Amino acid sequence: MRKVFFLLLAALIIQLHLHAQGYQLTIRLKNYTSGQLFLANYMGRTTYLTDSAMVSPSGEVVLKGNKPLLPGIYLIVLPGKQKYVETLIDKQQVFSVSIDTADLINKTVYKGSPDNELFLGYNQFLYQQEALTHNISAQLKAAKTAADSAKVAPLQQELGKKLQEYRQELITKHPNAILSAIFKAMKEPEIPQQPENEDSTFAYRYFKGHYWDDVELSTDRLVRTPVLEGKLKKYFSQLVMNMPDSIIADCDALIARTRKSRETFKYVLWWLTYNYESSPYMGMDAVFVHLVEKYYVPGDAFWLNDDQLNKIVSRAYTLAPNLIGQQAAPLELKDTASKPVSLYKTKAKYTVLVFWDPTCGHCKTEVPRLDSAFNASWKNKGVAMIGIKTEGTRDEWLSFIKDHHLSGWVHALDADNKTNYRRLYDVYSTPVVYLLDENKKIMAKRLAVEQLNDFIERSGQKTTAAKL
Structure with missing residues (x-):
């Protein structure tokens, strides 16, 4: 023995x-x-x-x-x-x-x-429901009217109920299992009946306020699953207001909840940084700059080496001077006759800055379109056009202006390379377009002609409404 x-x-x-x-x-x-x-x-x-x-x-x-x-x-x-x-x-x-x-x-x-025995049991349960799943799919595919689709709803509800019951039973019996953590994270808040004294936003506020309740953010167990990314995408695309200040507040609140888990902190911070640095929506670079200044600059991004960190910080510092709402950097340039031109001495209700290159294929298309919009509408709304040459020879620049009849613009260049406009306005491709207000604050940037036109129209309507 x-x-x-x-x-x-x-x-x-x-x-x-x-x-x-x-x-x-x-x-x-x-x-x-x-x-x-x-x-x-x-x-x-x-x-x-x-x-x-x-x-x-x-x-x-x-x-x-x-x-x-x-x-x-x-x-x-x-x-x-x-x-x-x-x-x-x-x-x-x-x-x-x-x-x-x-x-x-x-x-x-x-x-x-034991974890995989539970997981295998769940997969076998899903396999047993395959007949019901195929039935639902077949009926939805064959449905020709809304009534046909409605007939499938009871089957969908039956399948959904079976799945939820199975998952909940597993959570109850094995609360500490990783599969339970995954199932809990997949659940969404159940909205209670709206109290009498609450307004119509109660359901949204409750759902958003309890969205992360059952998600393990203080452990590493969800990072290497598809679940956490899915939760992040839904939260920041559907529940957070698409405004930089609101997004920044929610980013900080969520990151604070991940501090006990190095891997979750790392993943969430990385996902938010990448998502907003590469966002197609104007103004989201403010979120990227905030994240870099608050977390990367102090050294919280422990997984980066010095070279990687410097690149991210440098990118944020490049964007910081030209965020929406910032005062545009001064530009002292020279026009086609080599006479001084000043951004701040060009008085207008709106100023459209266009950084362009006469040899750039995209510029050859977009600059004439900008000119057409200017002559058709913007000129009458108090818009001043300032075009700034970035590349190409002086002769190519002057020929393009003449050939495309770009009259009414202020055409300028930084012949002596004194303004550092590339860094101040993040000009590393062309064309780059900025819209400034009468005080030369940045209102919009990197918009196509149609978007810029809509923006100017809306801004004019807001100004008129404010005066009334």
Whole structure:
């Protein structure tokens, strides 16, 4: 008995040692005797390679590493990269799995991984509902009227109820499992009946206010799943007002909730930074600049090296002087006759700044269109046009102005390279268009002709309404 005790103790110590030191996944494949197997992980909705190994003649693969894998949903990608099995990784990282490609759902068997036994059970449950799912899809495809589609609603409700009941039962029985964390994050707030003293925005405010309640933001377990990215996208595209100040407040509040998890903090900050630095909507660069100044400059972006950090900070500092609402940087230039031209001495209700290049293909299309809008409408609304040459020779510039009859503009260039306009106005491609108010504050930027025209029209209507 004493000998058995020591053998069990030794086995436990070995198991704990393996767990503490890293991971070891033993994968047994039926009908495979060669080829390369891959282990990949989700990062948002994208997948990245984690590890790989060759299949032995006996069909076995051992994936192991000295450092534990970060928790999440991983993919065991079979040789040939045509089939894969999703696998959960959490604290228990020494286990085995047998896979039979004849039936990846019902013939996959895990040993030593309670998390994956739960996950496999859920996938088998989904497989059992496949007939109902196909029935719903077929009826929706065949539906020709709204009434036909309405007939499918009870089936959809039945399927949705079964899924929710299964997930809730699993959460109740296994509250600490990673699958429970995933299911809880997938749930959305249930809006209670509106109290009598609340206004019509109650449902929206409640939903938004409780959106993150069941999402684990203080652990690393959701980063390597598609769930967190999906939650972020919905929250910031549907629930947060599309205004920089509102977005900034929500960014800061959410980031504050991730501080206890290095990986979640890293992912959320990265996602927000990338999302707003590359946003197609005007003015969102203010969010990017805020994030860089508050989190990157103080050194919170621990995953970046000095070169990467400097590039991000430099980009923010380039954008900072030309954010919407900022005072436009002064420009002292020279016109076609080499006479001084000053941005701030050009008085107008609105000023359209156009940085352009007479040899640029896009400029050759857009500059004449800007001129047409100016002559057709903007001129009568008090708009001044200032065109600034960025590239090309002086002769090419003057010829383009003459050939396209760009009269009524102030045409200028920085012949002596004294203004540093490229950095101050973020001019690294052309054309770049800014709209300034009568005090030379930036109202809009980087808009196409139609968008700029709409913006000027709306601004004029607001001014008229304010006077009335």
